[in-house]
Ligand SMILES: NC(=O)C1=CN([C@@H]2O[C@H](COP(=O)(O)OP(=O)(O)OC[C@H]3O[C@@H](n4cnc5c(N)ncnc54)[C@H](O)[C@@H]3O)[C@@H](O)[C@H]2O)[C@@H](O)CC1
């Protein structure tokens with residue numbers, strides 16, 4: 001990918017227009033130059049091609065490509081969905097008409113009945129539609145249009161993004177060439193389910209970042225970003241364990257001690273110098289049997305806990321903790337006494353929802369790590385609403401509560417309310433019990449090692465997914481403990 005930035009698909013036309021006006025670039029030359037690049041996405045074997053274009057700048061790019069193809073003697077059918085077109089589109093269409101291309105104005109639902117037969121005769125569909133429906137009538141029309149296009153099951157090249165009516169009705173493109181930067185709709189769960197990253201290419205249109213930097217909504221995280229973060233900390237031969245941080249973990253209950261162990265082990269393997277685990281009194285003595293490096297205590301040992309709260313360089317609360325009054329009291333204690341970053345995970349997220357006043361009093365970084373269900377419970381939003389607007393809901397939540405949010409799932413979104421990142425590692429083989437507990441442990445270690453909280457969260461999410469990706473090369477399913485064992489090698493690789 002040329003650009004790792006993500007912008008709203010609805011801003012592209014405006015960015016192109018602004019660029020052309022500000023730089024006083026001749027617009028026809030601009031579209032023709034772009035079309036010369038775009039033509040390489042049209043398979044040579046496609047002789048008869050259907051174009052769908054509209055009044056947007058994407059539509060103009062479609063018309064410009066059609067114009068070049070007509071000069072290469074391709075047979076073209078253009079369906080134009082617009083009440084008004086750009087001047088350049090009008091000009092391209094006029095020449096295309098003279099060259100005997102078939103051009104139809106698409107504005108009537110009755111036309112859709114015959115559409116299928118016409119498209120089916122062609123070899124390729126180019127979707128250069130970008131103007132989303134504004135009225136209910138337009139919506140119904142567009143929905144039916146997309147259904148007809150999809151029923152033909154032809155190879156389909158989408159310009160900028162596969163046109164959609166709503167989350168369920170998206171043109172099933174086989175290839176996508178997106179302009180300027182990646183698009184926000186690509187992070188929508190429905191879109192992610194329908195398309196793979198491999199199907200998306202980016203064409204910058206030679207528009208410099210200056211013309212869209214105020215429109216950047218988020219950015220994908222790449223390996224270099226993580227290396228840059230990790231390299232900020234260099235260890236010396238004289239370092240002792242406290243230099244590598246002390247993670248305090250409050251986790252586990254009867255039946256879920258595994259969650260506490262997974263978080264603790266993940267923190268250790270992520271390079272934390274010391275892990276203190278406070279857990280259910282009946283279980284504390286079992287912890288060293290599984291992992292002797294972890295210092296274990298009963299969470300009823302409040303005196304020791306208060307000392308550790310002051311000594312810790314990060315505090316993780318929640319994995320397998322249970323939703324009890326005892327857990328709530330521990331959460332309140334942490335929020336009252338912590339002097340370091342706090343990671344709020346799993347059951348602690350559910351508890352904090354009942355005590356929102358806690359979120360008005362803290363003066364240290366707080367990191368929330370919900371999966372979609374936990375986030376829905378916290379925010380009261382429907383899971384569908386979250387899935388469709390992952391960047392927006394994550395950013396708004398982080399801003400509202402002044403926390404760092406990692407909204408987990410495929411392409412985890414991380415935001416501090418100002419800058420938003422989209423993770424590029426991780427896969428469905430990782431969808432197994434305890435995987436979130438491991439991530440929480442990694443974040444606890446990274447924050448304990450004094451990486452800035454946002455950077456620690458980004459690096460942890462990327463590292464966690466990178467372990468899963470590495471393991472899934474040879475396995476269909478990846479266990480949480482396998483990810484833990486992979487951490488040191490992946491960490492070293494990323495440094
Ligand atoms: N070995 C262990 O001790 C384990 C303990 N765990 C702990 O068990 C407690 C409960 O965990 P959960 O919150 O996963 O509760 P559940 O596993 O009970 O899930 C609650 C609900 O969330 C839904 N859900 C889970 N993940 C989702 C996602 N990514 N998107 C949408 N819906 C989703 C489920 O369908 C379910 O309806 C936590 O404290 C957790 O840390 C789990 O991490 C599993 C492993």
Ligand SMILES: Nc1ncnc2c1ncn2[C@@H]1O[C@H](COP(=O)(O)OP(=O)(O)O)[C@@H](O)[C@H]1O
Pocket residue numbers: 371408409410411412425426427428429430431432433434435436437438439464
């Ligand atoms: N399909 C997927 N693609 C990428 N990452 C995934 C996928 N499914 C799960 N994960 C990752 O695994 C972790 C699961 O966390 P969570 O749901 O809290 O699990 P648990 O409660 O069992 O510990 C998250 O970090 C999530 O991003």
